[in-house]
Amino acid sequence: MSRPSSRTSARAEAPRRLVVSFHDLxxxxxxxxxxxxxxxxALGVDRISLLVVPRWHGDAPCSEDAGFTAWLRGLAAAGHDxxxxxxxxxxxxxxxxxxxxxxxxxxxxxEGEYYQIDAxxxxxxxxxxxxxxxxxxxxxxxxxxxxxxxxxEAGRAELVAAGLHYTTTFGAIDLLQHDRRLxxxxxxxxxxxxxxxxxxxxxxxxxAWVHAGAPILRIAAHPCDFEHPAIEASLWSxxxxxxxxxxxxxxxxxxxxxxxxxxxxxxxAAA
Ligand SMILES: [Zn+2]
Numbered sequence: 001m002s003r004p005s006s007r008t009s010a011r012a013e014a015p016r017r018l019v020v021s022f023h024d025l026x027x028x029x030x031x032x033x034x035x036x037x038x039x040x041x042a043l044g045v046d047r048i049s050l051l052v053v054p055r056w057h058g059d060a061p062c063s064e065d066a067g068f069t070a071w072l073r074g075l076a077a078a079g080h081d082x083x084x085x086x087x088x089x090x091x092x093x094x095x096x097x098x099x100x101x102x103x104x105x106x107x108x109x110x111e112g113e114y115y116q117i118d119a120x121x122x123x124x125x126x127x128x129x130x131x132x133x134x135x136x137x138x139x140x141x142x143x144x145x146x147x148x149x150x151x152x153e154a155g156r157a158e159l160v161a162a163g164l165h166y167t168t169t170f171g172a173i174d175l176l177q178h179d180r181r182l183x184x185x186x187x188x189x190x191x192x193x194x195x196x197x198x199x200x201x202x203x204x205x206x207x208a209w210v211h212a213g214a215p216i217l218r219i220a221a222h223p224c225d226f227e228h229p230a231i232e233a234s235l236w237s238x239x240x241x242x243x244x245x246x247x248x249x250x251x252x253x254x255x256x257x258x259x260x261x262x263x264x265x266x267x268x269a270a271a
Pocket of ligand 1 (some may be wrong): 023024085089146147148
């Protein structure tokens with residue numbers, strides 16, 4: 001009787017992961033996130049990555065909402081992953097030619113804060129963001145996801161320098177301190193317009209089929225998904241399908257080599 005080769009058996013035994021994330025988390029989207037977490041818990045998904053915006057669209061720092069930060073600390077203690085997600089989550093100006101303007105403004109609805117960011121601005125916003133989340137809110141921050149997954153080269157270099165462990169693109173998880181990328185396709189819906197909602201439900205189903213065998217599959221939820229019943233229903237059906245396919249829930253932090261410590265704060269220049 002022939003034995004399977006070690007390579008075949010290793011592949012068969014490698015756990016296939018499901019990384020669920022909730023984007024654009026701030027005090028105003030807490031209720032949608034809590035509802036999502038409740039539903040996930042009922043399905044057995046007990047750990048997701050929470051993408052927190054320190055000052056959503058220029059609002060007061062989220063650390064000023066004591067109830068919000070206590071809730072987040074409880075979630076972090078329960079195994080959820082805290083990820084810095086931009087600073088304002090809004091871009092002030094997009095420069096360059098027609099393509100740059102199209103990507104920066106139209107594709108992201110003006111949310112591509114790190115798309116064209118320069119090194120000094122990136123460094124300042126990363127430090128201020130970490131100060132709000134780690135220092136003031138007492139949260140263990142491990143990684144950074146740029147709004148709309150758009151990140152300039154200078155911005156990425158500043159994430160590495162700040163000691164952040166990961167960032168993400170639409171198709172991969174970038175292990176910043178190891179210069180390695182994990183392929184990780186994402187299922188995400190668009191809810192900005194009725195036609196986008198219709199197309200994205202078809203697209204997501206197709207994309208899930210294309211990437212059915214991927215070792216890591218990501219499902220990214222946004223607060224607005226919960227304002228549209230058809231989108232929310234599609235979101236839940238994708239989560240259930242991934243679990244039915246035998247995927248194990250994980251966070252971005254769970255995928256980091258060597259179980260690293262949360263990102264340390266750098267000394268800040270005197271104001
Ligand atoms: Zn976002």
